[in-house]
Amino acid sequence: MASSSVGGLSGAFIPVSEDAGMIRAVKDGALSLEKLEAMTSVCSVGLDMVAVPGDTPASTLSAIIADEMAIGVINRKTTAVRIIPAPGKRVGDSVEFGGLLGSAPIMPVSNFSSEAFIKRGGRIPAPIQSLTN
Numbered sequence: 583m584a585s586s587s588v589g590g591l592s593g594a595f596i597p598v599s600e601d602a603g604m605i606r607a608v609k610d611g612a613l614s615l616e617k618l619e620a621m622t623s624v625c626s627v628g629l630d631m632v633a634v635p636g637d638t639p640a641s642t643l644s645a646i647i648a649d650e651m652a653i654g655v656i657n658r659k660t661t662a663v664r665i666i667p668a669p670g671k672r673v674g675d676s677v678e679f680g681g682l683l684g685s686a687p688i689m690p691v692s693n694f695s696s697e698a699f700i701k702r703g704g705r706i707p708a709p710i711q712s713l714t715n
Contacts, residue, residue, distance in 0.1 A: 597631035597664070599679055599686035608687045615646070615689050623653045628662035633677045633686040636669035643667065645696035 598604045598618070607613035618629055628650055634643075647663050654661035668677040671688045678685045 597684075598689075599631040599633070599684040600682065605685070605687060608689055615691060619646075619649055619653070622650060622661060623657060627660060628664075630662070630664050631679070631683065631686055632665045633668050633671070633688050634665060634691050635672050635688055636667050638667050638691050639695070639697070641695065641697045641700040642691055644700045646691070648700075 598608065604613060615629075615632065615634075618626075618632065622628055629646070643665060646665055650661045650663045666677070666686070668675070668688055671677055673688050673690045675688045676685050677688065
């Protein structure tokens with residue numbers, strides 16, 4: 583992984599598209615979106631450069647972002663999300679971003695709808711600790 587030589591993933595924001603080991607793990611089925619979310623709860627600061635199918639519903643993207651916000655609030659840390667719906671791409675395809683941004687395999691997302699959850703609205707407040715970041 584990108585920061586293994588500097589003491590693990592502590593505080594790392596590791597873009598899937600820029601790390602050959604992560605790309606290989608996604609292609610092999612060893613690394614999923616759910617696993618990346620779990621990693622952010624203990625050793626990362628968010629989901630970065632994660633490519634998903636272009637037809638992913640907005641409510642699903644919103645729910646993924648809400649998951650990361652909740653992880654940040656409960657852990658009192660700043661988190662972020664760069665999730666990229668790739669138009670015309672499906673799971674198993676790849677998308678080329680060019681230059682230092684690299685390429686990323688299209689990762690599957692849950693087939694379960696997040697529509698009802700997202701329609702509830704509401705907000706997740708930033709932790710007061712975020713003022714010191």
